[in-house]
Structures are given as C-alpha cells and as structure tokens.
Amino acid sequence: MSSATNNRGGGLEEAFRHRLQDAEASPSAELWERIDHSLTLQESNQYKRGMLFYRQLAAACIALLLLGGGFAAYYFGGQEKAAPVAQVKPAAESSYAAVVPSGAPVAEGEAFIQEEVSVDELIAQAMQQAVQPQRIYTPEREQNREARATRQQDTAGTLAAAEQPGIANSGAWRIMPGARYSLSSAQKKSVSINGVGVDGGDVRQLFENMRRGIVSDFAAGGKHTSGGSNSMAFSNSSSSPADFKTLSEMVMGRMKQLEAEQEANKQLYKQEKAPLPGQTEANKSSSASGRWSLGMAYAPSYFEQNIGMPSQMMMGAASSFSSFAPPIAMQQSARMVEEAREEHEQEVEPGFSFGVEAKAGFKVGRKWKLLAGLGFTQNTARSKSSYVIEQFWRKPGSKQAESPGATTIFVPSLSSNFASDSLSVTKTDEFNVLYRYRHLTVPLGLQYAGKISKDWFWYASGGVAANILLQTTVLASSAEVQDTNYGPGDDSSPFRKLQWSGNVTAGVGKQLTDQVSVTLGPEYRGYFDTMLSSPEKAYAPQGKPYTLGINLALNYDLGHGRK
Amino acid sequence: MKLFTKPKSDEDKLIEGCIAGKRDMQRLLYDLYAKKMMVVCLRYAPTTFEAEDIMQDAFIKVFNHIQNFKKDCPLEFWIRRIMINTALKHLRSKQLLTVSHEAEEVANLSSDDVNLTGYTMDELLSMIQSLAPRYRMVFNLYAIEGYNHKEIGEMLGISEGTSKSQYSRARAILQSMLLRQEKKIKEHVISN
Numbered sequence: 001m002s003s004a005t006n007n008r009g010g011g012l013e014e015a016f017r018h019r020l021q022d023a024e025a026s027p028s029a030e031l032w033e034r035i036d037h038s039l040t041l042q043e044s045n046q047y048k049r050g051m052l053f054y055r056q057l058a059a060a061c062i063a064l065l066l067l068g069g070g071f072a073a074y075y076f077g078g079q080e081k082a083a084p085v086a087q088v089k090p091a092a093e094s095s096y097a098a099v100v101p102s103g104a105p106v107a108e109g110e111a112f113i114q115e116e117v118s119v120d121e122l123i124a125q126a127m128q129q130a131v132q133p134q135r136i137y138t139p140e141r142e143q144n145r146e147a148r149a150t151r152q153q154d155t156a157g158t159l160a161a162a163e164q165p166g167i168a169n170s171g172a173w174r175i176m177p178g179a180r181y182s183l184s185s186a187q188k189k190s191v192s193i194n195g196v197g198v199d200g201g202d203v204r205q206l207f208e209n210m211r212r213g214i215v216s217d218f219a220a221g222g223k224h225t226s227g228g229s230n231s232m233a234f235s236n237s238s239s240s241p242a243d244f245k246t247l248s249e250m251v252m253g254r255m256k257q258l259e260a261e262q263e264a265n266k267q268l269y270k271q272e273k274a275p276l277p278g279q280t281e282a283n284k285s286s287s288a289s290g291r292w293s294l295g296m297a298y299a300p301s302y303f304e305q306n307i308g309m310p311s312q313m314m315m316g317a318a319s320s321f322s323s324f325a326p327p328i329a330m331q332q333s334a335r336m337v338e339e340a341r342e343e344h345e346q347e348v349e350p351g352f353s354f355g356v357e358a359k360a361g362f363k364v365g366r367k368w369k370l371l372a373g374l375g376f377t378q379n380t381a382r383s384k385s386s387y388v389i390e391q392f393w394r395k396p397g398s399k400q401a402e403s404p405g406a407t408t409i410f411v412p413s414l415s416s417n418f419a420s421d422s423l424s425v426t427k428t429d430e431f432n433v434l435y436r437y438r439h440l441t442v443p444l445g446l447q448y449a450g451k452i453s454k455d456w457f458w459y460a461s462g463g464v465a466a467n468i469l470l471q472t473t474v475l476a477s478s479a480e481v482q483d484t485n486y487g488p489g490d491d492s493s494p495f496r497k498l499q500w501s502g503n504v505t506a507g508v509g510k511q512l513t514d515q516v517s518v519t520l521g522p523e524y525r526g527y528f529d530t531m532l533s534s535p536e537k538a539y540a541p542q543g544k545p546y547t548l549g550i551n552l553a554l555n556y557d558l559g560h561g562r563k
Numbered sequence: 564m565k566l567f568t569k570p571k572s573d574e575d576k577l578i579e580g581c582i583a584g585k586r587d588m589q590r591l592l593y594d595l596y597a598k599k600m601m602v603v604c605l606r607y608a609p610t611t612f613e614a615e616d617i618m619q620d621a622f623i624k625v626f627n628h629i630q631n632f633k634k635d636c637p638l639e640f641w642i643r644r645i646m647i648n649t650a651l652k653h654l655r656s657k658q659l660l661t662v663s664h665e666a667e668e669v670a671n672l673s674s675d676d677v678n679l680t681g682y683t684m685d686e687l688l689s690m691i692q693s694l695a696p697r698y699r700m701v702f703n704l705y706a707i708e709g710y711n712h713k714e715i716g717e718m719l720g721i722s723e724g725t726s727k728s729q730y731s732r733a734r735a736i737l738q739s740m741l742l743r744q745e746k747k748i749k750e751h752v753i754s755n
Contacts, residue, residue: 012734013706015679016687020707023684024598025605031615032593035622036586042623043584366582 049265057362057370061444064372068442068466075468075488076497292558293361293369299523301549303353303379305435305531308541309345309413336425340387340409351380351434353547355525357443361555367449371463375441379547383433385409388480390424405482408433411474413540414494414532431478437495437531439467445503452508459519460506467499467527496533501525505551515557523551574638581629589626596639597622600646605688606703607650609696621649647708651718654696679741681748690740698733705730 357375364370390406406426410433445463452458472495474484486493507521526546535542577595580588600618608614624645632641679687691699700719704710705726710718712726719726 012738016691016737017707017709019679019682019684019687020602020606020691022599023602025601025684027597027601027615027618031597031619032590034619035593036590038619038623039586039589039626042627 045268049269061372072466072468072498290557291363293363293555294558295357295359295361295371295373295553295555297355297357297359297375297551297553299355299357299549299551301353301355301379301523301525301547302350303381303547304350304545305379305381305437306543306545307410307414307531308543309341309409310539310541333425336387336427337389337409339427340385340389340425341413343385343387344383344409347385348381348383351382351436353377353379353549355441355547355549357441359443361447369447369449369461371443371445371447371461373443375443375465377437377439377441377467377547379437379439379545381435383408383410383435384430385433385476386427386430388424388426388428388478390426406480407484408474408476408481410435411484414538426480428478428480431476431481433477433481434473434475436471436473436475437469438471439499440470441468441501442466443503449509455511457509457511457517458507459509459521460504462502462504465501465503465525467501469493469495469497469499494532494534494538496529496531499527499529499531501527507551509555517555517557519551519553519555521551523547523549525549578629578632578638581626592625593622596642599639600642602684602688603643603646604650606691606707607647607654607699609692609699613653617650617653618646620653621646624649643708647704651700654700682744686744690737693740694733694736698729698736701726701729702733702737706734 355375355377357373359371359373359375362370385408387409388406389409389412391412443463443465445461447459447461449457449459468488470488472484472486472493476483486495488497503523503525505521505523507519509517509519511517524546525548527544529544530542531545532538532542577588577592581592597618600621601614604614604618604621605611608617621642625642628645632638691702694702697719701715704715704718705712712723712730715721715726715730716723721729
C-alpha cells in the first residue's frame with residue numbers, strides 16, 4: 001500500500017482499521033445488472049466506433065489500391081494508348097462528315113461543331129450552366145428551339161447548334177453564353193467526341209445520374225429524382241439553380257450534422273479514455289495511437305528465377321539460316337550453341353538477393369496486425385559462360401547486316417525469334433554473367449503474434465505484394481559481351497512489368513523496450529507469374545520464380561507498446 | 564510454445580477472461596470482490612445509494628482497464644485503489660470536498676481510551692459517514708488505507724499541513740462521538 005501503511009500509533013486508527021479494512025457488506029442485487037447494462041452499452045458504442053474506423057480504413061485501402069492501380073495503368077498503359085487514339089481520330093471525323101451533309105439547312109447564327117469536345121468539358125459546362133441564373137422562358141424562344149430541333153432531326157445531326165444571340169434556353173444542357181456548342185434535348189443521336197461515340201442523351205443522362213446520385217445520398221424521397229427520358233431531363237434542367245441551391249443546403253446541413261456527430265464521439269471517447277487513477281500522462285497520450293506501429297525489414301534471400309533452357313534451341317535457328325550458311329559452318333554453330341546451352345544450364349545459380357521494406361502496422365485485436373508499406377527488392381541470379389552469341393539480320397534491299405550486339409545464350413532464349421539470317425557463336429575465356437531484377441514492391445499483409453515469455457514472442461505473417469519492375473539487367477564481366485538493360489518503360493523488354501507475389505514468414509521476436517522490438521525468421525516469397533510477360537513466346541521454359549531468405553525487422557510501436 | 568509458459572493461476576485466467584471481455588469472467592471477478600469493495604465505498608460515500616453509484620463506476624473502470632494491471636501488487640489492492648479514486652472523483656464532482664468550517668465540539672481523548680469491540684460495523688460506518696466529506700476522506704485515507712499526509716495532500720489537492728489538521732479534527736470528532744455513545748450506554752445501564 002502506501003508508505004504510511006501500518007504502524008499507526010493511535011489506538012483509534014488501529015481499532016477502526018482492524019474492524020473495517022477487511023469488512024464485507026453485500027451490495028444490492030441489481031448492482032451487477034447495472035454494471036452489466038453499462039458494459040453492454042459501452043461495447044455497443046465501441047463496436048460502432050470500430051465499424052466506423054474499419055470503414056475508413058477500408059476506404060483508405062481502396063483509395064490506395066486505386067491510386068496504385070491508376071498509377072500502374074498510367075505508367076504502363078500510356079504508350080499503348082497513344083496509337084489507338086491516333087487511329088480513331090480520322091474515323092471520328094469521317095463519321096461527322098457522314099452525319100452532317102454538306103447541303104444540310106443551317107439557320108443563321110447556328111454553326112456546327114468544328115472542334116472535338118470532351119465529355120468532361122460538356123459536364124463542366126453543364127455544371128457551370130447549373131449555377132448560372134436561368135434566363136426567362138418565352139414561348140417565342142421555345143418555338144425557335146423546337147423549330148431548330150426539328151431541323152436537326154431532319155438532318156439526323158448529332159451536334160448541337162450554337163446559341164443565337166438573344167435567344168435563351170431553359171435547359172441546362174442547352175446553349176450557354178460563351179459556349180460554342182451544346183446538345184439539343186431533342187437529339188438522341190450519337191456524337192463523336194474525341195473519337196468516342198457519345199450519345200447526346202447519354203451525356204445528359206450521365207450528368208443527371210451524377211446529380212441524382214448526390215441527391216439520393218442526402219435526401220430520402222423523390223423530390224429531385226426524375227425519369228430517365230430526355231424530356232424529363234430537359235424539364236428538370238430548367239430548375240437547376242434551385243436544385244443546386246437545395247443540394248448545397250443539404251450538403252452543408254449534412255456536413256454540420258457530421259461535425260456534430262464527430263464532436264459527440266470525440267467527447268464520448270475522451271470520457272471513456274479518462275485516465276485511471278495513477279495512470280500517467282504518457283499512457284493517456286499513447287492510448288490513442290497504441291494500435292499503430294512502424295517497421296523496417298531487411299531480407300537477404302536466395303532467388304530462383306526459374307528460367308530454364310530449351311532442349312532444342314537450334315531447331316528454329318538452323319532451319320532459318322541454313323539457306324545462307326555453309327553446311328559445315330551451320331553444324332559448327334549448332335554444336336556451339338548446344339554447348340552454350342548446356343553450360344548455361346549447369347552454371348546458372350542463385351545470386352545474392354535482398355529486399356528492404358518500410359511497413360506500417362495496424363493492430364486488429366490483440367494479436368493480429370495489418371501491415372502495408374513500400375519496399376524495394378533486388379533479385380539476382382548468376383552464371384558462367386564461355387560463349388558469345390551474335391545474331392545478324394540483313395537489311396531489306398541491301399547486303400548490309402545489322403546486329404543488336406553480342407550477348408550470352410540467355411537473352412536470345414527469351415524470345416522465339418532466335419532465328420536470324422546468320423549467327424556467330426564464339427568461344428572465349430570464361431566470364432561471369434549476372435541477371436539482376438529490381439522491383440518496387442507494395443506489400444499488404446496480416447500478422448499474428450503470440451507470446452513466448454515476458455520479452456519474447458513468435459509471429460507468423462502472410463500477404464501479397466504488387467511488384468513493379470524497375471530495371472532488368474544482364475551484366476557480363478567480359479568486354480566482348482554487351483550488357484542488356486531494360487528500363488521500366490522499355491517496350492522491347494520481354495519481362496513482366498507488374499508482377500504479384502505472395503509471401504509468408506514466421507519467426508521469433510524480442511521486445512527490446514516497451515516500444516521497440518526486433519524479429520527474425522525465414523521468409524518465402526512466391527511470384528504468381530513467370531518473369532516473362534509472354535512465356536509462351538519464349539524458347540526457354542518458364543517457371544514461377546521464388547525467393548527464400550531470412551527476414552530481419554525492427555518495429556516501433558507508436559503507442560505504449562506491449563501490454 | 565506452451566513449453567515456455569508458466570502454468571496460469573486462477574487469477575491469471577480470470578484477468579485474461581476479463582481482458583477478453585467475457586461477461587461470465589467479469590461476473591466472477593465482481594462476485595469475488597464486490598463485498599469488500601462495498602465497504603470501501605460505504606466508508607467514502609455519505610449514503611448507500613451513492614456508494615453503489617461509486618462502485619458501479621469503479622467496476623466499469625476495472626473492466627475497461629484491467630489490461631493495464633501490471634501484477635506488481637495484489638489485484639485486490641489495485642481494485643481498491645480504483646474504488647478510492649472513483650470515490651474521490653465522485654465527491655469532487657459534487658463539490659463535497661470543499662473546506663468545511665464545522666464548529667463541532669470535539670473531545671480530546673487519549674488513544675488508550677478507544678475500544679470498538681462493542682460496536683457493530685454498521686455503527687462504525689455510520690460514524691464515519693457522519694463526518695464532513697473532507698474529514699471523512701482524510702480519516703479514511705490516513706487511518707484505514709494507510710496513506711501518509713503528503714500523499715493525501717497530493718490526492719486531495721491540499722497541503723500536508725491541512726491534511727494533518729483535518730485528520731486531527733476528524734479524529735477528535737470520532738472520539739467525541741464514541742465518548743457520547745459510551746455515556747449513553749452507561750446511562751442506559753445505570754437506569755436499568
């Protein structure tokens with residue numbers, strides 16, 4: 001107890017302590033019921049808060065994945081997209097030409113679209129229109145509009161006419177000041193925009209759907225809902241400013257409500273997290289961030305690239321250049337290629353590989369932890385070779401031959417295009433070849449940990465990782481052999497640019513301080529695909545690579561560490 | 564892995580069950596300590612109703628923070644400390660710990676004069692409960708829980724000297740009560 005426990009001199013103190021310190025009294029029977037009820041309420045609130053948190057976490061994960069996916073798509077898909085767009089553009093122009101006859105009647109002040117319009121632009125214009133004050137509706141204007149719509153229907157035109165000076169339109173999708181064109185509500189024909197066919201009604205519908213989607217989130221009831229037909233969309237669009245105002249009010253109202261809820265939750269959380277008597281300030285502050293941890297891992301490993309050598313590599317090559325080379329030379333080349341192949345098969349072996357990762361951990365329950373982070377891996381394999389291979393192709397229309405350079409047997413085996421017009425195989429002094437793959441990794445995993453003793457614990461974890469290929473290099477120690485290097489945007493690279501892998505690890509850890517711990521354990525990382533993006537096109541048989549290594553990690557708990 | 568772990572005591576299992584939020588284990592813990600803790604709460608609270616309020620809050624705190632129990636002291640002491648702190652907080656929130664200026668007539672008896680064998684526990688509790696809140700606190704903390712005046716001063720936000728003087732006053736009031744009680748008993752015996 002305290003420093004002053006016992007040995008109180010007075011008889012009064014002693015007498016009271018003797019009688020009361022270990023005395024017992026029964027509380028009322030319903031006291032437990034009250035405690036039980038309070039605990040149940042508390043659990044319910046915690047569950048709600050937990051659900052909210054996990055929803056936010058899930059949203060963050062999805063956002064991260066989308067971001068990563070978008071980046072990957074942008075990064076790897078950008079170059080492929082360029083050509084199709086260029087091909088589509090003339091088609092769009094031709095469809096426009098087909099749709100709009102040269103002799104089609106055009107009213108004064110109206111002009112057909114001369115430029116391509118993006119969907120985004122149209123939506124932006126529509127939104128801009130929605131926030132602008134509406135012009136006054138007059139029957140004359142409506143007649144003009146109807147007449148124009150009729151003419152456009154006759155021409156089966158898909159493009160809207162420009163605004164006539166002084167003529168207002170009630171539709172949000174109608175003509176705007178400063179706008180060069182817009183879509184007529186009466187038109188339901190397709191428009192070619194940026195090479196993509198967009199239906200006039202669809203674009204309007206798209207905006208309408210967006211609007212309806214937002215409104216339905218905030219308001220029950222069908223005040224702002226409208227039918228899917230164009231006429232409905234058109235009639236609704238006349239009240240766009242009012243809708244926008246209502247929408248804004250609803251959004252602001254909802255935001256205020258959310259803020260109030262958040263504040264209430266914060267207060268509740270503070271109350272519940274009120275410190276225990278004797279609990280320190282440090283404990284208080286750490287309880288908020290107790291679930292999070294940061295870690296750094298280093299994993300030296302053995303890497304099996306699982307790229308074999310074909311047993312009949314010269315079949316295609318021999319048949320190809322047999323017509324150009326003398327039979328003896330052909331036989332000799334074939335023999336040396338075979339020797340090179342056998343040598344590679346015997347000499348290739350795993351090289352020193354490693355991976356480094358920075359991870360953030362989030363405790364889910366007492367023993368589970370969700371891990372995500374960013375890492376870098378460098379996987380290598382190595383071999384020895386005594387053969388230099390050079391392929392030559394004759395330029396069409398000339399007798400000149402061109403060659404990508406001298407390589408080892410490995411590079412040509414990665415494609416089915418081993419055949420060449422002539423082949424030079426030279427035997428040299430033995431040299432070393434290093435095959436190096438560098439990846440940027442984005443791991444996501446789950447870890448389970450259990451206690452062994454006060455300071456020691458064991459753990460097991462598994463997860464997946466997206467591996468983005470940064471560089472592939474084949475380095476030869478011979479000056480005669482040209483190094484092969486593929487960058488991330490290199491289209492000639494036969495290697496897979498985005499590869500998924502699964503990894504499992506287990507081991508033991510030691511808690512060094514309340515917040516710092518180290519772990520050590522074997523790690524297996526298996527890739528779900530072959531190294532090559534098109535293994536069926538390669539001579540060399542392709543397997544799925546894997547690494548086997550040791551994972552060393554240092555973890556730092558952001559909260560108060562172990563409990 | 565179990566080779567490395569010590570066999571768990573019943574108390575460890577109880578604590579683990581409570582940490583896991585198992586209601587039957589929480590009930591077991593409650594049953595184990597409720598009676599003792601009720602007396603603690605009764606000593607600090609002026610009424611049984613308030614004592615139960617304090618006990619309810621304190622047990623919820625116990626279940627919410629039992630994972631912080633380091634096992635460096637007996638579990639009973641840890642729970643008792645939570646009861647005391649909850650009682651202090653409760654009384655502080657009701658502003659019952661303001662300095663009182665009771666002008667009670669106090670006796671000054673020597674310690675040797677005290678004999679509580681003839682009193683029931685309820686009578687003793689009533690005497691303590693009848694003290695002004697501040698006196699009651701200081702008396703409980705010093706005489707029964709065993710804290711020194713410096714610690715009491717820190718807990719109640721008063722100086723050590725104030726704690727001493729308030730304790731002396733509480734002690735004197737209690738002695739006076741006991742004296743009065745004894746006189747009554749004597750008179751009752753003589754009249755009979």
